[in-house]
Structures are given as structure tokens and as C-alpha cells.
Amino acid sequence: MIRFEGICKSFGGARAVNDVTLDVARGSLCALVGTSGSGKSTLLRLANRLLEADEGSIRFDGADVTNIPPVELRRRMGYVIQSVGLFPHWTVERNIATVPRLLGWPSARIDQRVAELLDLVGLPPGLHARRYPDELSGGQQQRVGVARALAGEPELLLMDEPFGAVDPPTRRGLQDSLMAIQKRTGTTILLVTHDVEEAIRLGGTLAVLDQGRLLQTGTPAQVLAQPATDAVARFFGGPLLGLNRLKALRVGDRAHAGAPSPGEGEPIDAEATLEAALARMVAEGRSRLPVRRLANGAPGVLDLADLVRP
Template sequence: MIHLKNIVKQYGNTSALKQINLEIRNGELVTLIGPSGCGKSTLLRVINRMIEPTSGEILIHGENALNLDPVKLRRSIGYVIQNAGLFPHLTVEKNVEIVTELLGWDKAKRKQRAQELLHVVGLAPEKFAHRYPKELSGGQQQRVGIARALAADPAILLMDEPFSAVDPITREQLQAELLAIQTQVKKTIVFVTHDIHEAVRLGDKVALMQEGEIVQFDTPDQILKSPKNDFVAQFLGQERELQRLSLHLVGDIIQQGHGFFDLEQVNINQEHTISIKANARNALSKLLSGVPSLLVLDDDEKPIARVSVHDFIRGAL
């Protein structure tokens, strides 16, 4: 879907991007993360040629994007930024319609698409379509920004720190909303963030950058489990094992052969229980609060295993 080959971006004697090679598959959500000034936003904007690379190739669907009209290219790629970037003089509905209007869609089709997408992002059109951006909360504005980026049904969506300007609770809600939307629309998404928790939660893959280079590109689980070098380990922080647990379910622990036991004489009413589909980090949190063990229940609420802190200590994952 997106293949960057030997991308270089020079500003005078300064190298913002150094021989970047990155392949993003169809339908993947890839997060770009790294310290300030590492080149992650520059790399994002190279993809839709808001920034022209000094050298290298940008292949989209196998076609060199450097040979395309940059305006047409940008209109074919969704783009979401901080603070949504909505037009204050346009209603919510008109903001969502703006790209499809530029593409020449007729009025009825534009309106229908806008209303469909407002439903998708959790904003009932009968309530929000005719409001103006100033009448919305920050989180609602970001939802409108996502709807606008999806309006023309682009195969690719670029997101440049879209949730960084909202409060932590709203940010978590927007992350959950994006994951829910992605299960429906399955776009190829490149998402820039400075928050490692966000990168790990959202990304199918994470690209960690340093000084214009991609230091490690892998699944969140693999990066947290096996940092490539000291820089990666330090950037991930001391809680990386706990972050890794947040990617797994209780079922992953018992699938590793830990926590099984004799089911005879088990009284669920006298046990602390947890679902097989519960987050493994939440399970450990309960255990560390003083609960000696947790009885694991399957989807039919039948006991299938018991886990304790010992299962985590001996490397259940």
C-alpha cells in the first residue's frame, strides 16, 4: 500500500530524514513515535507531498507518488491534525462535505455521506449537523475532523498528533473511537504521536524514530518485549512490561500452559473471578491488591483455570 524507499529530506546541511525505508501494508495502522525533532511529522507529510523529499521514492499502490499531481494526491488521502482544523464559518455538516465538494460530488450525495460519517464517529447528525465548531467540545471537533478525512472514502488516512490537545479522559475515548472505526472501515493509517501508551494501544506496528532514522519497526508487543538498543529501552520507560501486559488478555496467560488446575470442588461464589477476555494488566493489578488468586471464567462463566502473581513472575507471556 505505502512503500517508502531511501527517503531523504535535507534542509541545507541538516538531514531531517536519513535513508528512510518503510513498508506499510494495506489496512495496517502504523504509529510513528520518537522524541521531538526526530522527523516523525516530516515523514508523515512526505507521504502526501506536503513536504517534498530531497530524494527517494514514495510508492502508493505500486505507483510513484512523485509522478502524480500533488493536489490530486492530497485529495485522495485523508488528513487529520491537532485541534481538528475545522473551518469556523462552516457548519459541522459543511465541514465534513468540503473534500467531496472539491471532488465535484453532487449535493445530495455529499449530504448523505456526511450524515453517514457523523453516525460513524458518534455524532448524531440531527443533533450536530447544523452546529458550528465553536459550539463543540474539543473531542467533538476531533470527531468531525476524522469524519471529514473519511468523507471521500480514501484508502489512506494520515493523522498528525490528532488527540494531543484534548484532556486525558477525552483522549482515551477518542482512541477507543478510532479503534472502533478502524474495525469498520479498515483504512491504512499512519498516526504520529509523542505518547508511547497511545502508540502501543493503537498501532498494529510501531515505528520508533531517532534523529531522522527509524530505529525499530515492529509490533507493539515485540518492541516492548525486545527493545533493539538502549535508546529504545529508555524511550519505552521502566513500565514497558506492564504496557506489554495491557496488550494481552488473561486467556493469553493460560494458553501458555500456566494457571491450569483441578476443577473439582470449585465454588465460584467463594472465589475472586475474572473473565478469560479481561486485560492481563488489570488481572495483575487485582492480584497485587492482595487477592491471592483469580478464578478464570470462560464465555459461559464456567471456571477453566486459576492464575496468581506467580504465573506472571515466571514469564507467563
């Protein structure tokens, strides 16, 4: 869907992005992660030509982005930033309708799209469509920002720290909504975050940047099991990397067949993370949990020892 090839970008002689080659497959979610100043936002802005690369090429659906007019490019790529940037004097529905209006959609189609998107991001249209941004909480504004970016049915959604400014429980709610939206719409997402937990939780592919260089790509489970460099290991927790790894693995990945014995407590879901399983074991003083259902449908068990298996 989008491929960065040998991309370099400098500001005043300092390399912000250094020879990055990265492929984001159609329908996937790729999280650009790395410490502050590693070049994540720059890479995102190069995708929609808010910035131009010094070297290398970016192909979007097979075409070099420099051959696509910026207006067309930004219509085909939704862009969500942390500060949201909603127009304060426009209602929620008018904000969301920005791109469809520019595209000249008939008003009935726009109204239908706005209502559908508000539902999708979990804001009932009857309650929210006519409100103004300053009548919404920060988390609700973020949801409107996501709806607005999706309005023109973009092929790619670029998100720069989209949930950076909201509290952790709201952030988790927004992450869940985003994952559900992606499942439903199949939109390709390239997202910037420096939050390790968010990067792991969203699943998909991680692309780890450090000082402008791409150090590693892979699923969270792969990257946390075998960090390519010390910088990657440090980013994912250093001495606590092992604990973060438990966030990237599911109970079903490690549980084994077995009949739970009486008194072993509530079964845990095979989809729960190993971190959640360990938390239950610690809280309940158990070294074994029954598992509701393995991939083959049979009940199973998870032992404390399963958590430390390679």
C-alpha cells in the same frame, strides 16, 4: 499500500529523516513513535507531498508519489492534525462535506455520507450537523476532524497527534472510536504519536524513530519484549518498560486452563490487558484471578506468576 524506501530529508543541513525504509500494509494501523524532533511529522508530510524528499522514493499503491498530482494524492490520503483546522464559519456538515463537494458528488450522496460519518464518530447528526465548530468541545471537534478526513473515502488516513490536545478519558474514547472505524472501514492508517500508552493501546505496528532513523518495527508486544536499542527501551519506559509491557499483552495470552475456586472474585475478561489484571490483583489482594473465557471457550485462571513468565 505505502512504502517509504531510503527516504532522507534535511532542513538547512540537518537531517530530519535519515534513510528510512518502511512498509505499511493495506488495512493496517502503523504508529510512528519517538521523542520530540525524531522526524515523525516530517515523514508523514512527505507521504502526501506537503514536503518533498531529498533522497529515496515513496510508493503509494504501487505508484511513485512524485508521479501523482498533489491534489489527487491529498484526495486519496485523508490528513488529520492536532489543531483540527476546521473552517470556523462553516457548519459541521459543511466541514465534513469539503472533499465530497470538491469531487462533485450529488448532494443526496453527500448528505448520506455526512450523516453516516457523524454516526461513525459518535456524534448524532440530529444534534451536531448544523452546529459550528466553536459550539463543540475539543474532543467533538477532533471527531469532526476525523469524519472530514474520511469523507472522500481515502485509501490512507494520515494522522499527526490527532488526539494530543484532549484529556486522557476523552482521548481513550477517541482511540476506541478510531479502532472501531478502522475495523469497519478497513482504512489504512499511519498515525504519529509520542504517547507510549496510545501507541501500545492502538495495537497495530509500531515504527520507532530516533534522530531521523527508524530503529525498530513490530507489534507492541514484540517491541516491548525485545527493544532493539537502548533508545527504544528508554522510549518505552526505561526501568518501567516491564510495566508498559503488561499494557501490550492480554490476559488470554498468559492465562491457563483451570477451574476457579470459590471466593476468587469476579472473572476477568480474556481480552483485558495484563496491566488491568495486575491492578485487580493489587487492589483485591489476590494472586489469582478467574478468567471468563479462554480462546477455546473454557474457563481459566491467571496467576501472578503468569505475569512474569517470559
